[in-house]
Amino acid sequence: MGVESGDLGSFEPLAAFLAEQAGAKSASIQRFDKLSGGAIQENHALDVVFEGGSFEGNQALVLRTDAPSGVDISHARAEEFQLLQCAYAKGVCVPEALWVCADANVYERPFYVMRRVSGSAEGHRLVKDQAVIDNGDGLVAHLGAQLAKIHSITPENQSFDFLNLPEPTPAIAGVVRFRKYLDELPGDYPAIEWGLRWLEKNAPSEVDLVLTHHDFRIGNLMMDSGILTGILDWEFAEWSDYHEDLAWFCARCWRFGNFEKEAGGIGDRSAFYDGYQEMSGRQIDPKQIYFWEVYAHMRWAVIAVQQGVRHSSGEERSLHLALTGRVCAELEWELIRMTKPGDQHGTR
Structure with missing residues (x-):
């Protein structure tokens, strides 16, 4: 085999x-x-x-x-x-x-x-794909509407025996979990620890639980000629506040270098929000988005370290895993930049 x-x-x-x-x-x-x-x-x-x-x-x-x-x-x-x-x-x-x-x-x-669905999900290629560029705002509006459909699945209308409700809130539960993951890894990561403490102190108290894809971003979205053909990779899905998925998609770390296009590196944030709000009927809170974008960089930083350790420990030798581990420094810098005292003025 x-x-x-x-x-x-x-x-x-x-x-x-x-x-x-x-x-x-x-x-x-x-x-x-x-x-x-x-x-x-x-x-x-x-x-x-x-x-x-x-x-x-x-x-x-x-x-x-x-x-x-x-x-x-x-x-x-x-x-x-x-x-x-x-x-x-x-x-x-x-x-x-x-x-x-x-x-x-x-x-x-x-x-x-x-x-099998047609197309490509390679983020670094999609942000440069002319068909995606030409349809950028329309595409992200459609992606927002698709995310709203995912978020129509809630603990009130659906149950999964492998998904627990986050206690006391998704934000605090996430901080506790990722602090545990970090403690189990070799080495010291003070910038990530700083980010975790900031998140702990600024966690939102208002929560609207939905099923979050939890990795909704360019790279997990199959596209063919600028058209979405499939949302992939559901292995991280969990109950959380709907802002988390929105922020993950818009986080700077998932724009593949196309930073001026704040919605996934392919479109305007406002078009993405409009598509989501029109389909879901929910309103988007910029303060919650900012919190969850900080959280996104912390979460991806910890996962990047985990991936690098899979290689360096000899568990699974892989150049891809080794290079993923090196992403951590960039994510730590973004954490520091976004959590500088007195400098939380909105998303970037």
Whole structure:
């Protein structure tokens, strides 16, 4: 297992599983290639020819499974599968999740299979893509509306047995959690500690809990010719205040160098907000956005350190993980800049 399309004969158990799930007479795997990206999970392009059943013919799919090592805050594949199914049922633009399996006799690690959508999710390319640039404000307005659809899922209308309600608030619960993660890492990170203390002292008391994607940003949004085709990577989703997702998308660290375009590096913040507010009926509080943008830089800094340690510890040797660890210094600088005493005047 784990080989690419040069040795497709080793995938007979997987092919049998797919045929059974699809109600087909047989399934023939024509392609199994690892896709780019996915530092925490692995995605494989899976081309299958089904004989019989409702999936008759050629099907372009994706098999999503665990990477050899991971981080504590990532959901299991079966849990992410449930989240995708729920979002799909709400009309969110996500790939349709089809089948899930944890049988090591079928594949070496737990996985699920979903339909493959067209396009690219590479952030550094998308912010320079002319089709995205030409449709920037319209695109971010649409993304705001999509985020509002996600946020229509609340603890009042949906439950997940693997998601706990944050206590006492999402902000304080997050500070406690990430301080614990930081304490468990080798080395000292005083700038991140400073950020955590600032967040603790400035945490908002008003909370409107929704299902947050928790990694809604360019890089997890598949686009084709400037059009959204799929919202990916749901492994961090949790109950939180809706401002957190809005701020994560707009945070400076997720603009891929295109800093003047405050909505994900591709559009104006106001267009993104308008799309969200029109669909959701919620109002956006600039003070909450500022808090959650500071939080975004703290959170990404801790995750970056975690990713770097996965490499440096020898757990999973990877140039990508090593380079991610180096991002921490830039994020620490942003934390210091945003939390300078007397200098919180709005988002940047």
